[in-house]
Amino acid sequence: EAQVTQNPRYLITVTGKKLTVTCSQNMNHEYMSWYRQDPGLGLRQIYYSMNVEVTDKGDVPEGYKVSRKEKRNFPLILESPSPNQTSLYFCASSPGRDEQFFGPGTRLTVL
Amino acid sequence: SQQGEEDPQALSIQEGENATMNCSYKTSINNLQWYRQNSGRGLVHLILIRSNEREKHSGRLRVTLDTSKKSSSLLITASRAADTASYFCATALYNNNDMRFGAGTRLTVKP
Numbered sequence: 685e686a687q688v689t690q691n692p693r694y695l696i697t698v699t700g701k702k703l704t705v706t707c708s709q710n711m712n713h714e715y716m717s718w719y720r721q722d723p724g725l726g727l728r729q730i731y732y733s734m735n736v737e738v739t740d741k742g743d744v745p746e747g748y749k750v751s752r753k754e755k756r757n758f759p760l761i762l763e764s765p766s767p768n769q770t771s772l773y774f775c776a777s778s779p780g781r782d783e784q785f786f787g788p789g790t791r792l793t794v795l
Numbered sequence: 796s797q798q799g800e801e802d803p804q805a806l807s808i809q810e811g812e813n814a815t816m817n818c819s820y821k822t823s824i825n826n827l828q829w830y831r832q833n834s835g836r837g838l839v840h841l842i843l844i845r846s847n848e849r850e851k852h853s854g855r856l857r858v859t860l861d862t863s864k865k866s867s868s869l870l871i872t873a874s875r876a877a878d879t880a881s882y883f884c885a886t887a888l889y890n891n892n893d894m895r896f897g898a899g900t901r902l903t904v905k906p
Contacts, residue, residue: 772835788837
């Protein structure tokens with residue numbers, strides 16, 4: 685089944701404790717992206733990757749890192765999480781910038 | 796910064812009525828996409844319209860694009876209670892590789 689998976693789905697952590705949210709797709713897509721969704725603000729793009737070893741900042745990259753060592757994986761790294769990074773995070777992949785396939789989301793709470 | 800802005804923010808209609816949502820954007824686009832989201836879950840792609848197209852249909856969905864006004868509309872005909880969801884427009888910008896989403900329209904269809 686073609687899908688985008690994210691782990692974990694739910695995470696509660698404390699300020700400053702490094703965490704990684706994994707994202708994997710099995711559709712051989714070049715384009716992968718991370719978004720955060722906050723009430724009233726819709727989705728805002730954090731980082732995106734056009735292909736392996738190619739990553740670029742989106743609209744709100746501060747406080748986040750990503751890597752694209754393999755085509756299928758695109759982890760999101762929070763080196764020192766802060767409470768303002770409490771949000772719902774989505775990973776997405778697509779063959780270009782056409783139809784994007786979204787993961788189920790990761791709800792992160794930073795205390 | 797958000798590229799797309801949906802209007803209205805919320806819409807409530809009776810089953811069988813048509814629902815129209817609008818999206819305005821600020822800069823030149825490569826394509827515009829509409830997505831649907833059910834209550835905090837992942838987004839699902841509905842339809843894509845390219846900058847050189849003016850109208851597209853898919854089942855009960857009709858999308859128009861007016862690049863001179865930098866706006867798009869999504870029409871859902873003969874709405875059903877199952878259409879209750881949030882709807883987002885997303886733009887693939889012409890001069891870079893990121894994707895921008897609006898804040899969404901919350902549609903409620905009453906049975």
